[in-house]
Amino acid sequence: MGHTLAEKIIAKHVVDARPGDAGLSPGDLVQVAVDVVLSNDITAPIALREFEKLGVERVFDPTKVVMVADHFAPNKDIKSAEQCAMMRRFAREQGLPYHYDVGRMGIEHVLLPEQGLVLPGDLVVGADSHTCTYGALGAFATGMGSTDIAVAMATGQIWMRVPETMRFVYTGELQPWVGGKDLILYTIGRIGVSGALYRSMEFTGPVIDGLSMAGRFTMANMAIEAGAKAGLFAVDATTRAYVAGRANREYTMYASDPDADYAEVIEIDVSDVPPQVALPHLPENARPVAEARSVTIDQAVIGSCTNGRMEDLRIAASILRGRHVHRDVRCIVIPGTQQVYLDALREGLIETFIEAGAVVSTPTCGPCLGGYMGILAAGERAVSTTNRNFRGRMGHADSEVYLSGPAVAAASAIVGHIAGPEEVTA
Amino acid sequence: MSHDNKILQGKVWKYGNNIDTDVIIPARYLNMSTAEELAQHCMEDIDPAFARAVSQGDIIVGGRNFGCGSSREHAPLAIKGAGVSCVIAESFARIFYRNAINIGLPILVSPEAARDATTGDRLIVDLETGSITNTHLGKTYRTSPFPPFIMQIIEAGGLIPYTQAQVHRRAAKESA
Ligand code: SF4
Numbered sequence: 001m002g003h004t005l006a007e008k009i010i011a012k013h014v015v016d017a018r019p020g021d022a023g024l025s026p027g028d029l030v031q032v033a034v035d036v037v038l039s040n041d042i043t044a045p046i047a048l049r050e051f052e053k054l055g056v057e058r059v060f061d062p063t064k065v066v067m068v069a070d071h072f073a074p075n076k077d078i079k080s081a082e083q084c085a086m087m088r089r090f091a092r093e094q095g096l097p098y099h100y101d102v103g104r105m106g107i108e109h110v111l112l113p114e115q116g117l118v119l120p121g122d123l124v125v126g127a128d129s130h131t132c133t134y135g136a137l138g139a140f141a142t143g144m145g146s147t148d149i150a151v152a153m154a155t156g157q158i159w160m161r162v163p164e165t166m167r168f169v170y171t172g173e174l175q176p177w178v179g180g181k182d183l184i185l186y187t188i189g190r191i192g193v194s195g196a197l198y199r200s201m202e203f204t205g206p207v208i209d210g211l212s213m214a215g216r217f218t219m220a221n222m223a224i225e226a227g228a229k230a231g232l233f234a235v236d237a238t239t240r241a242y243v244a245g246r247a248n249r250e251y252t253m254y255a256s257d258p259d260a261d262y263a264e265v266i267e268i269d270v271s272d273v274p275p276q277v278a279l280p281h282l283p284e285n286a287r288p289v290a291e292a293r294s295v296t297i298d299q300a301v302i303g304s305c306t307n308g309r310m311e312d313l314r315i316a317a318s319i320l321r322g323r324h325v326h327r328d329v330r331c332i333v334i335p336g337t338q339q340v341y342l343d344a345l346r347e348g349l350i351e352t353f354i355e356a357g358a359v360v361s362t363p364t365c366g367p368c369l370g371g372y373m374g375i376l377a378a379g380e381r382a383v384s385t386t387n388r389n390f391r392g393r394m395g396h397a398d399s400e401v402y403l404s405g406p407a408v409a410a411a412s413a414i415v416g417h418i419a420g421p422e423e424v425t426a
Numbered sequence: 427m428s429h430d431n432k433i434l435q436g437k438v439w440k441y442g443n444n445i446d447t448d449v450i451i452p453a454r455y456l457n458m459s460t461a462e463e464l465a466q467h468c469m470e471d472i473d474p475a476f477a478r479a480v481s482q483g484d485i486i487v488g489g490r491n492f493g494c495g496s497s498r499e500h501a502p503l504a505i506k507g508a509g510v511s512c513v514i515a516e517s518f519a520r521i522f523y524r525n526a527i528n529i530g531l532p533i534l535v536s537p538e539a540a541r542d543a544t545t546g547d548r549l550i551v552d553l554e555t556g557s558i559t560n561t562h563l564g565k566t567y568r569t570s571p572f573p574p575f576i577m578q579i580i581e582a583g584g585l586i587p588y589t590q591a592q593v594h595r596r597a598a599k600e601s602a
Pocket of ligand 1: 108109130306368369386387
């Protein structure tokens with residue numbers, strides 16, 4: 001019996017694997033060696049306290065421990081400042097080359113791939129649920145808690161259960177303005193927020209072959225929103241082109257065997273999937289954008305680890321260019337990293353946003369998790385390119401978040417209610 | 427763990443499906459990280475009365491996919507800090523499940539017990555046998571026991587003490 005991409009990567013990282021082992025099966029509990037251990041300004045403080053308790057002096061390998069101050073940074077208040085300071089102190093003591101502070105930092109899941117810190121075939125654990133984003137690179141990456149991360153930082157190892165894999169096959173022709181975000185929202189709409197619970201999702205098919213890296217990162221990013229442990233793509237020419245010039249070390253490419261065992265195979269014809277919007281308060285409430293047309297909005301957020309890449313900003317700018325944000329809407333654009341910010345500036349996108357009446361922020365998670373930089377009041381509604389629309393996620397418990405891709409968010413910002421891109425571009 | 431604290435008793439706080447980590451502990455409080463501080467805001471956005479009215483030993487009962495969303499360990503920490511002795515649900519989101527075990531918050535999957543229980547019922551949970559008794563309904567439920575590896579972590583008191591023991595064993599072997 002063959003193995004899936006996820007199973008092969010995990011098998012390669014098993015500690016003390018016995019030669020001649022027949023390979024892994026879903027359900028096996030294994031101890032694995034990790035290539036990258038990630039934490040951020042809200043999860044590192046807890047991890048560091050646990051790390052201290054372990055009585056280990058040094059992290060297992062300073063070049064594999066990555067820390068990013070992105071959630072509440074630049075520091076939003078004194079408590080956040082203390083959390084960032086704690087992380088900074090630890091990074092200095094341990095001599096961590098990949099501690100990213102303000103000025104170098106970006107939203108972690110945009111930043112790590114951009115910097116070439118995660119490569120195909122890697123096994124990555126992060127104290128952040130959207131660590132699954134790196135599955136786009138053909139890596140096995142999964143979110144864990146701070147205690148897990150403390151142990152991984154100290155030992156370079158962690159336990160995990162080998163997940164079953166669900167295969168998704170996308171066929172057909174993409175409609176105009178439909179991108180990775182629409183595909184993943186539609187998929188979560190089909191299977192529900194626990195539709196892939198404990199499983200690994202594998203995204204395949206001709207539509208995926210044609211999808212850009214940005215689109216793949218967006219889809220892998222939201223695997224967790226279906227309950228999945230990871231969301232993977234096989235490595236192809238698109239992946240290799242992205243990694244070229246970023247990778248400073250060797251990497252390995254894995255592919256699922258033709259006779260791999262899948263828990264489920266789901267085929268999705270994208271030909272009649274229009275741009276999507278997920279209604280409050282769950283990502284599974286995905287609907288065609290036309291069904292949410294009557295919803296007026298107070299805010300539009302374009303950014304986050306889901307849609308804060310150059311391609312996303314280009315799409316938003318193409319719609320906002322020469323038009324103006326509705327006077328009752330605050331439109332907030334957040335480039336994912338310093339590099340994205342700079343590229344957008346050089347390409348004239350930032351000018352487009354400002355001329356359209358949007359504000360542009362330094363990279364930060366900010367409003368995505370209701371931290372700062374765009375908190376909603378009671379009764380307010382936002383359309384947002386982020387990944388979660390749980391109750392209270394962007395502010396007051398009585399506010400609402402509608403998830404969409406950058407095209408719908410930009411169009412809605414102009415019209416003042418949820419709108420498809422063709423409503424403004426036609 | 428002595429046998430006594432393997433028997434838990436408490437009043438039920440019942441919630442629905444997909445209780446996410448943003449309602450368990452809203453992100454606006456993530457600039458704090460101790461269980462005591464976090465506990466004061468536990469479940470605030472879905473049940474403002476909870477944090478004040480919960481008593482030591484009470485049990486949270488949820489539906490499907492309890493704890494979905496972010497990886498924040500603040501969520502089980504807030505629940506534990508509030509004095510909750512265990513969480514029972516129809517199913518759990520995987521990161522929440524790991525986190526709860528790692529910090530020593532007992533967590534049981536029992537679709538039947540979770541569906542039958544209502545707020546205010548009293549439950550008796552025996553962690554050793556995995557049985558849950560609803561004294562109000564006079565019904566007892568069996569849950570499947572933890573896999574041996576997970577049980578080792580729980581018996582050690584969480585992932586940190588478990589790893590400490592391993593680190594020490596390795597150090598002893600190297601110096602021998
Ligand atoms: S942008 Fe949002 S979802 Fe992504 S890491 Fe930051 S807070 Fe989490």
